[in-house]
Amino acid sequence: MPDIQSTLPTIGILGAGKVGTVLSRLLLATGYRVLIAGSGSPSKIALIIDVLAPGAHATTAEEVARDADIVILALPLGKYRSIPAHLLEGKLVIDAMNYWWEVDGIRPDLNDPRVSTSELIQSFLPASRVVKAYNHMGYHDLDEGPTPAGTLGRKAIAIAGDTPSDLAAVATLVNASGFDPVLAGNLRDSIALQPHSELFGANLTAEGVQDALTRFPTSERGREVAAARAGDGVAGLSLA
Amino acid sequence: MTTGPLEFGLNTFGDVPTDHAGRTLSDAETVRLVVEEGKHAEQVGLDVFSVGEHYREGYVDSATPVLLAGIATATERIRLGTAVTVLSTNDPVRLYNEFSTLDAMSNGRAQLVLGRASQTQSFPLFGYDIADYETLFEEKLELFMKLQREMPTTWSGTVRSPLTEQTLHPQMRPGGIPTWIGVGGSPNSVIRAARYGLPLMLAIIGGEPERFAGHVDLYHRALEQFGQPMQPVGQHALGLIADTDEEASETWWRAWEPMVTQMGRERGFYPPTRERYELELASGALFVGSPETVAQKIVRMTHELHISRFDLKYDIGGLPVDARARTIELFGTRVAPRVRELLAVEQHESQSQSQDLPTTHPVHPIGATHA
Numbered sequence: 389m390p391d392i393q394s395t396l397p398t399i400g401i402l403g404a405g406k407v408g409t410v411l412s413r414l415l416l417a418t419g420y421r422v423l424i425a426g427s428g429s430p431s432k433i434a435l436i437i438d439v440l441a442p443g444a445h446a447t448t449a450e451e452v453a454r455d456a457d458i459v460i461l462a463l464p465l466g467k468y469r470s471i472p473a474h475l476l477e478g479k480l481v482i483d484a485m486n487y488w489w490e491v492d493g494i495r496p497d498l499n500d501p502r503v504s505t506s507e508l509i510q511s512f513l514p515a516s517r518v519v520k521a522y523n524h525m526g527y528h529d530l531d532e533g534p535t536p537a538g539t540l541g542r543k544a545i546a547i548a549g550d551t552p553s554d555l556a557a558v559a560t561l562v563n564a565s566g567f568d569p570v571l572a573g574n575l576r577d578s579i580a581l582q583p584h585s586e587l588f589g590a591n592l593t594a595e596g597v598q599d600a601l602t603r604f605p606t607s608e609r610g611r612e613v614a615a616a617r618a619g620d621g622v623a624g625l626s627l628a
Numbered sequence: 629m630t631t632g633p634l635e636f637g638l639n640t641f642g643d644v645p646t647d648h649a650g651r652t653l654s655d656a657e658t659v660r661l662v663v664e665e666g667k668h669a670e671q672v673g674l675d676v677f678s679v680g681e682h683y684r685e686g687y688v689d690s691a692t693p694v695l696l697a698g699i700a701t702a703t704e705r706i707r708l709g710t711a712v713t714v715l716s717t718n719d720p721v722r723l724y725n726e727f728s729t730l731d732a733m734s735n736g737r738a739q740l741v742l743g744r745a746s747q748t749q750s751f752p753l754f755g756y757d758i759a760d761y762e763t764l765f766e767e768k769l770e771l772f773m774k775l776q777r778e779m780p781t782t783w784s785g786t787v788r789s790p791l792t793e794q795t796l797h798p799q800m801r802p803g804g805i806p807t808w809i810g811v812g813g814s815p816n817s818v819i820r821a822a823r824y825g826l827p828l829m830l831a832i833i834g835g836e837p838e839r840f841a842g843h844v845d846l847y848h849r850a851l852e853q854f855g856q857p858m859q860p861v862g863q864h865a866l867g868l869i870a871d872t873d874e875e876a877s878e879t880w881w882r883a884w885e886p887m888v889t890q891m892g893r894e895r896g897f898y899p900p901t902r903e904r905y906e907l908e909l910a911s912g913a914l915f916v917g918s919p920e921t922v923a924q925k926i927v928r929m930t931h932e933l934h935i936s937r938f939d940l941k942y943d944i945g946g947l948p949v950d951a952r953a954r955t956i957e958l959f960g961t962r963v964a965p966r967v968r969e970l971l972a973v974e975q976h977e978s979q980s981q982s983q984d985l986p987t988t989h990p991v992h993p994i995g996a997t998h999a
């Protein structure tokens with residue numbers, strides 16, 4: 389066990405809510421070291437972690453960002469500007485966040501068909517490498533769903549990112565946590581994993597996820613995205 | 629670890645139903661129906677009847693305390709609560725006045741569940757920003773509990789004007805009325821309930837209810853840590869009871885599918901599949917079935933979650949009035965007695981078992997996972 393652990397990256401999780409605690413449990417169960425933080429002091433989440441994710445180390449957001457090899461963002465998307473960006477420089481960052489107006493308020497900037505929210509995160513963390521994962525499945529399905537690789541009917545998580553080596557690292561993590569990873573293109577394409585897409589909220593096998601991704605461009609949302617992007621040649625620039 | 633016998637409650641959001649002919653009732657008709665259903669709940673022996681708070685088409689529960697007052701004067705025994713009161717967009721002073729009046733009128737039968745609610749229309753409607761949710765809830769809870777626990781009250785904060793040595797009338801009974809905290813899965817809300825020493829109502833509307841066992845454990849441990857006495861845990865669930873499983877399943881699907889589809893359209897997720905629905909019935913959060921099926925499922929919850937209160941939300945939009953009435957009837961006359969019977973048998977068995985085998989101590993699943 390210690391040998392395995394030393395070869396596995398340390399996972400940091402920002403957000404100790406529903407998703408953060410479930411992901412901690414999944415990753416701890418397969419032997420990863422997990423650091424986790426909420427928005428406040430570690431003492432605020434100590435009991436929560438002790439009961440819901442025993443074995444994870446409750447600490448500050450700064451320490452999570454500094455000491456983890458891979459950092460998962462599991463906080464409300466509307467608060468992304470509170471992420472300690474400078475401490476994440478050079479790191480692989482997994483974006484599990486979604487725009488949910490009941491939490492984030494009405495935010496047209498987070499609901500723009502031209503720009504995926506992971507692209508927003510990437511431009512907020514210019515020196516980090518962002519991969520979208522773990523966002524489209526409801527937290528109770530994440531909790532109930534993990535099975536060993538090769539299990540018939542194993543559920544799948546779509547992942548999207550710009551760099552093959554980072555996608556490979558995230559695929560390894562997704563697989564270890566109990567789900568089949570399915571490649572869903574680059575960060576720009578990750579809009580197909582966001583709210584209003586067929587995949588959002590879905591709890592499907594790899595084949596089902598693949599099918600939903602294939603259907604996306606011809607879906608109502610897919611066409612809306614394509615039209616908005618075609619009419620906006622400078623979408624990429626507006627990010628800067 | 630359940631405290632006292634299991635209590636049974638009904639919850640309504642004042643969902644607008646259809647009549648025998650498939651006609652949608654008017655809002656006013658639905659208001660009168662809810663009062664009748666409150667009376668019905670008492671007649672069939674249920675313990676609590678609770679009304680939600682929503683502000684949108686298809687729901688008539690926006691003036692919760694007014695509805696409860698109507699039911700109060702038409703009933704004698706059943707307790708009257710909320711499911712849930714959107715504390716963040718209420719003025720705690722006004723809330724105190726309403727519920728102290730209701731408590732007086734009903735001769736001590738008023739209670740509340742405070743929470744976030746599944747809908748958020750009240751925020752823009754009353755001029756609040758949903759992004760301020762946490763601050764609003766936290767400060768207003770502090771004030772509301774202070775009003776209930778110490779009067780005259782002095783309070784200041786950021787969400788309303790300060791109070792200095794303020795007394796309100798009619799005054800509540802000493803210590804206030806039973807006030808629960810409704811939570812939907814956020815561990816922070818569980819901690820908050822424990823910090824105030826308030827009972828916990830788990831709103832479980834999707835997925836396997838057993839998942840919440842960790843939350844119950846967290847709640848108990850947090851109560852301990854805050855030096856608070858043990859408090860009950862309740863479960864709020866959605867469902868329908870009919871004579872057969874099949875009838876229940878078909879009737880519920882016809883109303884539930886369009887409702888969840890509409891919710892999905894607003895929030896950006898896709899409509900539920902029939903397959904997913906069947907799963908929710910079999911092992912998930914829906915309590916839809918014959919009296920025996922629903923009773924067995926409730927008994928399972930008492931084991932998994934240590935609940936001492938079970939609230940069934942029996943109305944969803946478009947459900948026929950008759951199906952609602954049948955649910956109320958069967959819940960009171962068949963399900964509740966059957967659950968009590970099953971629990972009594974179990975208790976009896978475990979007692980005689982522990983006499984036979986004094987050394988075996990079944991390790992509790994919750995304790996075990998976190999030992």
Ligand SMILES: NC(=O)c1ccc[n+]([C@@H]2O[C@H](COP(=O)([O-])OP(=O)(O)OC[C@H]3O[C@@H](n4cnc5c(N)ncnc54)[C@H](OP(=O)(O)O)[C@@H]3O)[C@@H](O)[C@H]2O)c1
Nearest residue numbers: 403404405406407426427462463464465470485486526527
């Ligand atoms: N719920 C789901 O089913 C689901 C599924 C997939 C993805 N997601 C996404 O995952 C994210 C988390 O959702 P959730 O349901 O877990 O929400 P949640 O239960 O409300 O938890 C959010 C957590 O984030 C923390 N937080 C806030 N600001 C922070 C900061 N600056 N640094 C570190 N932590 C911070 C909060 O701490 P405090 O309480 O101290 O503020 C809280 O612990 C959201 O973006 C959501 O869209 C949700």
